[in-house]
Amino acid sequence: xxxxxxxxxxxxxxxxxxxxxxxxxxxxxxxxxxxxxxxxxxxxxxxxxxxxxxxxxxxxxxxxxxxxxxxxxxxxxxxxxxxxxxxxxxxxxxxxxxxxxxxxxxxxxx
Amino acid sequence: xxxxxxxxxxxxxxxxxxxxxxxxxxxxxxxxxxxxxxxxxxxxxxxxxxxxxxxxxxxxxxxxxxxxxxxxxxxxxxxxxxxxxxxxxxxxxxxxxxxxxxxxxxxxxx
Amino acid sequence: xxxxxxxxxxxxxxxxxxxxxxxxxxxxxxxxxxxxxxxxxxxxxxxxxxxxxxxxxxxxxxxxxxxxxxxxxxxxxxxxxxxxxxxxxxxxxxxxxxxxxxxxxxxxxx
Amino acid sequence: xxxxxxxxxxxxxxxxxxxxxxxxxxxxxxxxxxxxxxxxxxxxxxxxxxxxxxxxxxxxxxxxxxxxxxxxxxxxxxxxxxxxxxxxxxxxxxxxxxxxxxxxxxxxxx
Numbered sequence: 001x002x003x004x005x006x007x008x009x010x011x012x013x014x015x016x017x018x019x020x021x022x023x024x025x026x027x028x029x030x031x032x033x034x035x036x037x038x039x040x041x042x043x044x045x046x047x048x049x050x051x052x053x054x055x056x057x058x059x060x061x062x063x064x065x066x067x068x069x070x071x072x073x074x075x076x077x078x079x080x081x082x083x084x085x086x087x088x089x090x091x092x093x094x095x096x097x098x099x100x101x102x103x104x105x106x107x108x109x110x
Numbered sequence: 111x112x113x114x115x116x117x118x119x120x121x122x123x124x125x126x127x128x129x130x131x132x133x134x135x136x137x138x139x140x141x142x143x144x145x146x147x148x149x150x151x152x153x154x155x156x157x158x159x160x161x162x163x164x165x166x167x168x169x170x171x172x173x174x175x176x177x178x179x180x181x182x183x184x185x186x187x188x189x190x191x192x193x194x195x196x197x198x199x200x201x202x203x204x205x206x207x208x209x210x211x212x213x214x215x216x217x218x219x220x
Numbered sequence: 221x222x223x224x225x226x227x228x229x230x231x232x233x234x235x236x237x238x239x240x241x242x243x244x245x246x247x248x249x250x251x252x253x254x255x256x257x258x259x260x261x262x263x264x265x266x267x268x269x270x271x272x273x274x275x276x277x278x279x280x281x282x283x284x285x286x287x288x289x290x291x292x293x294x295x296x297x298x299x300x301x302x303x304x305x306x307x308x309x310x311x312x313x314x315x316x317x318x319x320x321x322x323x324x325x326x327x328x329x330x
Numbered sequence: 331x332x333x334x335x336x337x338x339x340x341x342x343x344x345x346x347x348x349x350x351x352x353x354x355x356x357x358x359x360x361x362x363x364x365x366x367x368x369x370x371x372x373x374x375x376x377x378x379x380x381x382x383x384x385x386x387x388x389x390x391x392x393x394x395x396x397x398x399x400x401x402x403x404x405x406x407x408x409x410x411x412x413x414x415x416x417x418x419x420x421x422x423x424x425x426x427x428x429x430x431x432x433x434x435x436x437x438x439x440x
Binding site for chain 3: 043049
């Protein structure tokens with residue numbers, strides 16, 4: 001029973017990370033708007049069912065010295081997110097973070 | 111132990127549904143390209159880790175008589191998806207389907 | 221010569237409206253985060269080349285009484301945008317607005 | 331008069347390139363599904379108003395040896411597109427192509 005809740009909470013956490021990645025990858029970003037973009041993405045995740053908290057961080061180092069036009073597209077290498085989801089009292093925490101070794105935006109349950 | 115695998119498989123299934131929804135909502139669609147769009151979305155999901163199978167269906171009825179330009183944007187009401195994910199022998203099946211009563215593109219584990 | 225600049229400015233204005241529509245349609249939205257989402261979208265447009273100003277407005281009326289979960293996905297009916305682009309002294313203004321008669325998110329030069 | 335048509339055709343061409351870039355960047359891609367993804371993107375562009383033809387090409391070289399999971403996310407470096415738009419007899423051709431020197435997915439009128 002308790003396990004079933006954890007299964008559902010984990011499914012819901014997966015939805016949130018898959019959603020935020022695919023909604024926002026490609027958005028124009030620079031040091032100028034990184035903070036408001038982070039806040040907007042967090043605000044979107046927080047609207048979704050069962051979300052307790054959401055944190056999104058765009059790596060400022062990876063925004064430096066980019067294109068000739070002074071900004072770039074939000075890319076998988078740049079984004080880190082952490083979401084806490086609770087389903088009927090069962091909480092799970094999940095993160096999205098670029099894994100340099102795998103060359104992959106890895107999503108995992110903590 | 112077995113439960114842990116199911117938790118992870120469910121997390122992965124959630125990622126896939128959240129991803130496909132937010133990647134493709136908004137794409138131009140009509141009866142002309144609905145099938146190739148379905149196949150392309152399925153092909154994207156099948157590349158992702160642990161996916162055994164993926165089916166995507168765009169509701170042809172909801173494509174009829176739309177805008178003056180003969181097509182519309184892929185919207186939450188139109189898309190149905192089913193994904194089977196397997197993690198270390200544990201399989202889960204999840205679906206995305208518009209719920210008319212909730213007015214919501216509901217994702218759930220079967 | 222002057223005409224050529226207007227042609228380029230118009231091309232650039234088209235890019236901006238096509239980009240913002242397809243980047244952000246589908247994002248979770250409610251009255252709670254509509255303002256921050258508007259500001260974030262504007263901030264993205266303003267980073268792009270030749271943009272002088274950008275305004276984005278999400279129709280609050282269309283956010284009311286939506287899904288059972290208290291939010292919806294940003295849809296073509298909800299979004300209005302206005303962008304001013306200048307290329308080598310030639311300015312153009314373009315808007316995106318839902319046209320109820322055409323059932324279409326119409327983009328046009330003013 | 332003739333110029334005005336070219337201005338509108340150019341605006342429409344810009345919309346198409348901005349749209350396709352921001353709709354599809356982030357989609358899962360590998361050598362396995364690159365062709366169907368190209369065809370699906372082309373099918374989307376061809377539905378849009380005034381489009382005469384559309385070609386999309388995903389750079390297979392840039393898909394090689396990517397992540398540990400055998401695929402990657404469609405990124406600005408990988409995609410090339412060419413669209414021909416005609417408005418009241420006036421045709422324009424526009425392309426999207428990664429510019430390595432500018433480190434930018436440059437869109438331009440030919």
